[in-house]
Amino acid sequence: MTFIRNRWYIAAWDGEVANKPISRKICGEPIVMYRKLDGSVVALRDACPHRLLPLSMGMREGDNIRCMYHGMLVGPDGTPEEMPQVHERVNKKVCTPSYGVVEKFRYIWVWIGDQEKADETKIPNFWPCDSEGWVFDGGYMHVACDYRLFIDNLMDLTHETYVHAGSIGQKELKEAPLETVVDGDKVTLSRWIPNISPPPFWRDALQKDVPVDRWQICEFIEPCSVHIDVGVSPVENGDTIESHDSGVRGFVVDSMTPETETTCHYFWGMVRNFRIEDQGLTDRIKNGQFKIFSEDIDILEGQQISIADNPDMALRVLSIDSGGTHARRVIEKLMKVENG
Numbered sequence: 001m002t003f004i005r006n007r008w009y010i011a012a013w014d015g016e017v018a019n020k021p022i023s024r025k026i027c028g029e030p031i032v033m034y035r036k037l038d039g040s041v042v043a044l045r046d047a048c049p050h051r052l053l054p055l056s057m058g059m060r061e062g063d064n065i066r067c068m069y070h071g072m073l074v075g076p077d078g079t080p081e082e083m084p085q086v087h088e089r090v091n092k093k094v095c096t097p098s099y100g101v102v103e104k105f106r107y108i109w110v111w112i113g114d115q116e117k118a119d120e121t122k123i124p125n126f127w128p129c130d131s132e133g134w135v136f137d138g139g140y141m142h143v144a145c146d147y148r149l150f151i152d153n154l155m156d157l158t159h160e161t162y163v164h165a166g167s168i169g170q171k172e173l174k175e176a177p178l179e180t181v182v183d184g185d186k187v188t189l190s191r192w193i194p195n196i197s198p199p200p201f202w203r204d205a206l207q208k209d210v211p212v213d214r215w216q217i218c219e220f221i222e223p224c225s226v227h228i229d230v231g232v233s234p235v236e237n238g239d240t241i242e243s244h245d246s247g248v249r250g251f252v253v254d255s256m257t258p259e260t261e262t263t264c265h266y267f268w269g270m271v272r273n274f275r276i277e278d279q280g281l282t283d284r285i286k287n288g289q290f291k292i293f294s295e296d297i298d299i300l301e302g303q304q305i306s307i308a309d310n311p312d313m314a315l316r317v318l319s320i321d322s323g324g325t326h327a328r329r330v331i332e333k334l335m336k337v338e339n340g
């Protein structure tokens with residue numbers, strides 16, 4: 001097993017879950033989600049308690065879901081409301097597992113693992129995602145790679161020069177020193193790049209072409225998220241790594257929920273606190289991110305295939321890999337804690 005089970009995982013964007021059932025496998029478990037008539041979200045194992053046909057192939061009826069094989073009506077708690085034979089007594093013991101589910105920070109979170117341990121206060125704090133004065137948008141992609149390869153990628157700021165040469169990459173990035181700090185289960189990787197010309201993405205955001213200071217501060221948030229504090233500000237403003245709010249600033253918000261050991265659900269987005277009413281800018285950023293992340297996905301899926309094809313070779317760790325290496329150590333440690 002490569003993931004921690006007793007955790008809240010993002011299963012969907014809030015807008016993805018509606019009246020119609022949606023199916024998604026999280027940490028190896030097929031889950032069906034839908035909204036009840038009052039708008040709250042239900043998460044059940046996506047298998048009819050009778051002969052295991054996916055419930056997501058069924059039909060909604062009120063707050064229930066009717067299996068389309070023999071017609072059992074399953075309630076939002078996973079127990080039957082009606083048996084396939086109308087006169088058969090309802091046996092509540094024939095039921096499908098249900099999951100703790102919470103809607104927060106624009107996402108639907110599902111608790112995998114022991115349900116009695118589900119505690120809403122353990123959801124990671126993604127505060128900018130639903131705070132006033134910030135605007136948040138993004139998307140979803142299915143990616144055929146181990147979620148930890150994705151964490152490596154996001155905790156590594158050197159690949160930009162090559163992978164993203166046409167957008168956010170620039171050669172000065174390679175020259176700026178990187179600092180890695182480990183604080184408990186938190187890993188932070190940061191870089192401050194003084195006095196450079198802004199690359200195309202940030203020039204568009206700033207809407208002027210003046211010398212800027214640029215920063216990138218990646219934070220790994222266990223079990224599977226990376227938030228990157230990014231932006232540029234004109235050199236003349238005198239911002240620092242501790243305080244940098246005078247230019248354009250945002251957080252790249254990335255969560256890679258494991259689907260299986262070698263595939264994951266990628267929830268990506270950006271939250272920003274400048275020009276928040278500007279829908280055109282929101283759309284441009286979203287399109288820009290889509291393009292940038294598609295470049296990463298080509299790399300990651302190629303890497304996953306190559307790892308499987310070269311079982312006699314190991315992943316090597318160079319100094320640039322320290323962010324991802326520390327993040328993997330945190331995951332390993334927490335998995336050991338979980339497994340006693």
Ligand code: FES
Pocket residue numbers: 048049050051052053067068069070071072084
């Ligand atoms: S498989 Fe669902 S009712 Fe038989």
Ligand SMILES: [Fe+2]
Pocket residue numbers: 153159160163164292296
């Ligand atoms: Fe990238």
